[in-house]
Amino acid sequence: MNTISIIVPVYNEAQCIVNTFSSVFKFVVNKPWYNFIFVDDSSTDGTRQILESHIKLLNNSQISLLSYGTHRGKGYAVKTGVLYANGDYICFLDGDLAYSLEHLDLMVAKLADFDIVIGCRNLTRASHNGFKFNRVLAGRIFNLISRKILNLKFTDMQAGIKGFQKSVAKDLFKTQTIFGFAFDVELLYLAKKKKYTIGEIPVVVCKKHVHKKSQVNLFKHSIEMLFHLLQIVYYDKFLKKYE
DSSP states (O other), X not given: OOOEEEEEEESSOTTTHHHHHHHHHHHHHTOTTEEEEEEEOOOSSSHHHHHHHHHHHHOOTTEEEEEOSSOOOHHHHHHHHHHHOOOSEEEEEOTTOSSOTTHHHHHHHHTTTOSEEEEEGGGSSOTXXXXXXXXXXXXXXXXXXXXXXXXXXXSOOOOXXXXXXXXXXXXXXXXXXXXXXXXXXXXXXXXXXXXXXXEEEEOOOOHHHHTSXXXXXXXXXXXXXHHHHHHHHHHHHTSOTTO
16 A cells, blocks of 8 residues: 655644644544645744644644744745655645545545646536636636646646655655745646656535635736746746756
């Protein structure tokens, strides 16, 4: 049986982190081949302290916590967890469990045939997942621009659930340079350059997540992501950082 490390980046998730931890604990009880690594991206709302107390109370070796002192972004948190992890497969998913843990077994099964497996919301009938029109539109526009600028074929590159063969994860994340919301796209761009095989699984956003107040500022982060796309091209074509 392959071992699986799941990276869970968290930042100011105090309102939902107890539910997340509870779901993770119930999940691992009967699945000893899984281990979860929470990575706190310097939260200021007590998220780290809540996780520390629950991990200490339940004392389960399958659940651990990493943290550091300066807020660096989701991509940095995931990278920190990946470089620490030691599972045969290494996956990550959002700290609020926007995608249920039930997706993990499907992802792991698919990793038997691919180097990388990514969640794709467009493979389900409920592709809009109940989100407001402006958020859906912004996501589709960014995805279209990403595909054009970076010549990538995927219709959903930013669903917060992805899995990797261990050696592939270590290789990609050690080269990763972008830690903001476009870090997923950079990873896929790197994977394409390195000729890794990439599979997709259908994923559906949990209903409770649809109604959660998002930490994403559509205008601000759309500009930031566009800048990062151009940065990827610059790093590759001119600075040769991805060689």
